[in-house]
Amino acid sequence: METRITPELKATALGQEAEAILRSCVHCGFCNATCPTYQLLGDELDGPRGRIYLIKQMLEGETAGEATRQHLDRCLVCRACETTCPSGVHYSRLLELGREHLEHRQPRPAPRRLLRRLLRGVLADARRLRILLPLARLFRGVLPRRLAQPARALTGARREPGAWPPPRHERTMIVLDGCVQAASHAHINTAAARVLDRLGISLRSVPGGGCCGALELHLEAAEAARARMRRNIDGWWPHVEAGAEAVVSTASACTSMLKDYAWQLRDDPRYADKAARLAAMTRDIAEVIATEDLTPLRHEAAGQAPIAFHAPCSLQHGLKLGGQVERILTARGYRLLPVADAHLCCGAAGTYSILQAELSGQLLRNKLGALEAEAPSCIATANIGCLIHLQGGTQTPVRHWIELLAPLEK
Numbered sequence: 001m002e003t004r005i006t007p008e009l010k011a012t013a014l015g016q017e018a019e020a021i022l023r024s025c026v027h028c029g030f031c032n033a034t035c036p037t038y039q040l041l042g043d044e045l046d047g048p049r050g051r052i053y054l055i056k057q058m059l060e061g062e063t064a065g066e067a068t069r070q071h072l073d074r075c076l077v078c079r080a081c082e083t084t085c086p087s088g089v090h091y092s093r094l095l096e097l098g099r100e101h102l103e104h105r106q107p108r109p110a111p112r113r114l115l116r117r118l119l120r121g122v123l124a125d126a127r128r129l130r131i132l133l134p135l136a137r138l139f140r141g142v143l144p145r146r147l148a149q150p151a152r153a154l155t156g157a158r159r160e161p162g163a164w165p166p167p168r169h170e171r172t173m174i175v176l177d178g179c180v181q182a183a184s185h186a187h188i189n190t191a192a193a194r195v196l197d198r199l200g201i202s203l204r205s206v207p208g209g210g211c212c213g214a215l216e217l218h219l220e221a222a223e224a225a226r227a228r229m230r231r232n233i234d235g236w237w238p239h240v241e242a243g244a245e246a247v248v249s250t251a252s253a254c255t256s257m258l259k260d261y262a263w264q265l266r267d268d269p270r271y272a273d274k275a276a277r278l279a280a281m282t283r284d285i286a287e288v289i290a291t292e293d294l295t296p297l298r299h300e301a302a303g304q305a306p307i308a309f310h311a312p313c314s315l316q317h318g319l320k321l322g323g324q325v326e327r328i329l330t331a332r333g334y335r336l337l338p339v340a341d342a343h344l345c346c347g348a349a350g351t352y353s354i355l356q357a358e359l360s361g362q363l364l365r366n367k368l369g370a371l372e373a374e375a376p377s378c379i380a381t382a383n384i385g386c387l388i389h390l391q392g393g394t395q396t397p398v399r400h401w402i403e404l405l406a407p408l409e410k
Helices: 013-024 030-034 036-041 048-059 066-073 080-084 091-105 110-123 126-142 145-154 180-184 187-198 214-218 222-241 252-258 272-280 285-290 313-318 324-331 357-371 384-391
Strands: 171-175 201-205 247-249 282-284 306-309 378-381 398-400
Touching: 013 048, 013 091, 030 048, 030 080, 036 357, 048 066, 048 091, 066 091, 080 091, 080 313, 110 126, 110 214, 126 180, 171 187, 171 222, 180 187, 180 384, 187 201, 187 285, 214 222, 214 252, 222 272, 247 252, 247 285, 252 282, 252 313, 272 282, 282 285, 285 324, 306 324, 357 384, 378 384, 384 398
Parallel strands: 171 201, 171 247, 247 282, 306 378, 378 398
Antiparallel strands: none
16 A cells, blocks of 8 residues: 655654555455444445555544544454455554554543543452442442443352462463453452363462553553553563463453563563563463363363353454364363354454444344354353453353363362
8 A cells, every 4th residue: 555654753653663554455355344343334434444544544644533533433453354354464553553643633522531531440440340340230220321231241140259279280370360350250260270270280360460451552541551561560570580381361352462562562671571571471261271181171061051152353363263262162072052253243342332332232232143043051252341241231141161161169
């Protein structure tokens, strides 16, 4: 793609990176075939190719208004287009640069900035969430519609985490606690610890492993996100130096973010090397399980109850791990049902379900229609945001897939 980036912008790292990505695009339009918002709206500007042109025009000096922002905001950053693209266009990074540039040139109105600040302040902090969840449970009947659905899923029947296995193995890994998951679904990490304990690995939860930074990054607070990344690295580093084998995440979106630390902190002289090492040793729980001998996992519940697996976009498009969880579950005796259009997003996408509630709701209904077509006993997924979003729209139990492998507590 021919570009005419303004000289001032072309002299910056942002402009140079954006130009390189733009030049890799060949206008083919294959991306639109797998874009969820293009499928719903049929508008070229609500597909990757159209958004690329909007960003290009903006970087070339053309005026960008609220219409441009609306089209960019509607993107889920599901990265299905990157899986489809024959030219390897790093669209998600270009979108991040475009949103950042637009925010600098034309900040959002104050009420919208305040909403984003509130979302960052609440959702990225597990301690605040633990305080607010009982209030959400109490007042969920009067919450606005865009908040009522996630609140119902977040404040549903709470499961006790159970006992975390004591550290007793030579092999050790550390786990990201997360933010929303730590407050509402802490049993997921406990299940992972119990599975790994059976496999001869001690999983440690250590201070400094809260939110991965993705929420802030996707809400145009890049510096706040990088500050959080540095705090996480500081908290984990003593354990890394002590010989921890990997940093593990049970949320695929967080895994994708952790693996991006090297890129996000590449220009930080104090943290660049540490971030690169940490990113290189980050593993999604699926990556860990897939390389182990699973013979010790004899789970009594496997068998005839059919399961529908929802592959989050972060798992299949971000991490390129499509099919891995399905192979693990099938190998352990679970019967997986076919799911139509499995490549399409469920509409969760971090705070998208709040900020783009109508589009998110349409995607959710479509996804649940596909997942429930064969009447599964439960829906399994690999990401906390998807789990909460899906559970908010169905009575079918939605669980993290690692729970299906966890040994039953006595």
